[in-house]
Amino acid sequence: MVDSSLDRSLEPALYGLMAYRELTAFERLSSDARFSPTLKDRMELARLAVTEYEHFELVRAALLDAGLEPDAAMEPYVDGIDRLHERTRPGDWHESLMKAYVMDALTSDLYAALGTGPEERRLLGDSARALVERVRRMDEQTTWLAQRLQRAIDDDERLAPRLALWGRRVVGESLTQARRLLDRDDVGPLFGGTDARAALLATLTQRHSRRMSALGLTS
């Protein structure tokens, strides 16, 4: 059933953005995995990285189905996402875990807001919304990251202030990047009008704060 009122011209942009975000999340996480303190952690982190790759494959398949070249679709988002990664290079394994946790959770919150308003629903078809929902579901992933961070903090009390500081840096850079994305004409409208987007940034910040508090960290 095709809803003729749909204006789906923004879907390719969204897919390109999601594909590049998932591909880089895979690359960074798998690079950092080998600095894990134990082989058990290495195996877990490798598995999480491969989950990000599987998300990338889902989005890539959607791009190909739409007759689009994945690399061309990703291109507009390369600079922004690369800059974000360059500005948040983890100094060690714990910082790498924290970065993955902050960014994965924030990305999940951002995806959750996609096409949810009455106006924005017209901008995403059912299959696009189903895809976003599939990629967004990384509960298992973020749960593991949160628990592993909690254990590390419990084991070494000197970690807490350092990771709190690092978490603020990562979320600061991530929100800057999120704001730029929301301002873009190609994907911004998928998140609603100006007011909705400002409210979304506030929600992202608030939800991040709650996650940090749950770890006993000052956000």
Added chain:
Amino acid sequence: MVDSSLDRSLEPALYGLMAYRELTAFERLSSDARFSPTLKDRMELARLAVTEYEHFELVRAALLDAGLEPDAAMEPYVDGIDRLHERTRPGDWHESLMKAYVMDALTSDLYAALGTGPEERRLLGDSARALVERVRRMDEQTTWLAQRLQRAIDDDERLAPRLALWGRRVVGESLTQARRLLDRDDVGPLFGGTDARAALLATLTQRHSRRMSALGLTS
């Protein structure tokens, strides 16, 4: 059907070795993927890395089926394989491709020699031999690497002498590591007696030389 003449006490050691080799191959290849010159290459290399991870998962499942802890089984092979990777750190993307090609092909040749002699067949059960065969089949992978290297060499003639030199370094370190493995009491016997192992090292060298010649490189 259980063959009571089987002495399968070496299988856990073999699985531990294979698991760690595949896990590190995944980590190194995915780390290097992001330095790819184009997004197409990055996507391809990420996919190859994930294939190595899938091999790791197969071996890990076999270890768990045998009631063994994967990390404990891998532990005896960590130092040797880590040292090999440390001594062959690629200076750029092309060296990374060449390293993956040389090592994947050599590993495939090494796996192919497992449990093939009449005596050694008794040391590996059917399921172990089937597992080795599954992990070994990376034709698609090595074909892609060989073609990509060929294209790079054709595009830039200055690459050939540098990659030839690098290939000699990588194979030299790899053969040193292979020789140490063949000398170990835990996995060595799976490759036959002293003469068979010496012959295997010669075969590995010869097959590597043929691959380099096919690329137009002096081995």
